[in-house]
Amino acid sequence: MQAKWREPALDGKSIEELRQADLDRLWNPLLFIDNILSESKEATWLTATVNHKGEAYMMERRRVRGVFMENLELDDFPLDVQDLTVTITTERPDTEIDIIPDENEMSGINVQTFVDQQEWKLHEHIEVSRKVMTQEYSSSNRCHPALSVTCRAARRPGYFYWNVFLVMFFISALSFATFAVSPELPQNRLQLSFTLLLTSVTFKFVINQSLPKISYLTYMDKYVLLSLVILCVVCIWHAVVTLFVNYGSLFLARLERHVFVAFVVIYILCHAVFIFWLYFDACKRRRLMKHKDHEYLEFLRKKQEWLEKSKDYTSNSRRQSTMLLHSTHAI
Structure with missing residues (x-):
């Protein structure tokens, strides 16, 4: 799980100053997984980066291994397709924070490492949805933003x-x-x-x-x-x-x-x-999931082509600028 947010307190600092800064004392979104039942292992990394405009961004990466809760829908058994969802929310209210999916780094799933391939077929597409949750057993009825990341697994009948x-x-x-x-x-x-x-x-x-x-x-x-x-x-x-x-x-x-x-x-x-x-x-529903897989892979292919064209355009622009500088120096 990767989270990224702006941190104005670190704007304009160098890479060496970012490494020496105490990042744990800065503002944190306090993210957690809502539908996890038992957590067996978790590792967290917190880093800070600065873009070419001097704007600082905090990045939190977390690796979680555990058992997650999901309600099974067995009406179509043995031709059922199950949703596998990880819901990420925060302890902060929606008046202070908003959780949105990252457009540059999309969520993904590694189909090759799926251990139950003999019984289930894991689809390749990922769906991300936003919602608002109300914290139970709390004195204040504050709403909290949440982000649900869903993949699908179809039973082999x-x-x-x-x-x-x-x-x-x-x-x-x-x-x-x-x-x-x-x-x-x-x-x-x-x-x-x-x-x-x-x-x-x-x-x-x-x-x-x-x-x-x-x-x-x-x-x-x-x-x-x-x-x-x-x-x-x-x-x-x-x-x-x-x-x-x-x-x-x-x-x-x-x-x-x-x-x-x-x-x-x-x-x-x-x-x-x-x-x-x-x-x-x-x-x-199985045919619908196959159609979504096709659309998802087609979208990834087009995005990869767009990134390659952007890299080619950037490299060509740099090459032209270098040639212009050399010619100016020659004059």
Whole structure:
């Protein structure tokens, strides 16, 4: 974390005088990280610099390692994208200080050092937002400026595709194999259907043990419940079919064929709707994050080109000035 502010008390001083000055006795913004839970290591450096106009600037650099608080949003699980935010605020009120992002040195993130790359994909863009916070448990209701720096991490859903969705698809699809048993043997049909239903319920409990206990349904919960509903409907039909046994085997065979085709069509339509739902709703934020990554990298590329052109222009101006001085000296 790097903070920079003007210090008029040091204006016009030389570099040697800045090194000997007691910087700790000067004004300090008293910055701290608001959403940190446990801080394990911190190192702070305080320096002073003077620009070509003689204006002095204080610069505080701080390296913090700790655990930060973030509220997870699991509505789109396992296709969720989580915000990872560091909120920087100050003990001083907003009437005395204002925190703004540095336009010359932008915030960044090192994607290569991300340790959870097997489970998460860290996006490259950074978003900075300003807000005002009210300090809790304080006698004065003073407002304090804050700066939130946010990056995004998208979960890699491959594990859940192969180990949850595909397994539940196989279990629910096997329910149609119970139609191979004669409708005159409903006890055998119900035994097979109940076995598949209990297997799905047990599998759901196993899944829930590795997920946080939340009060709303995720996309994976919705798919598991949809599979359970399909199994329950098949079980109900195997119980209802006993009412049509006395209508004759020909009528029963025709009815079974129509019901089987209807179940298969409904099953395929439910999965098609669910896949489209995942793509257009759950994956919408993931596509937005990729678009922001592209815009962020394009902005960095243009800024780098502008800096290189500025350096070239400065060097050419210096070269022309030097040539002019040499020619004047020759005259």
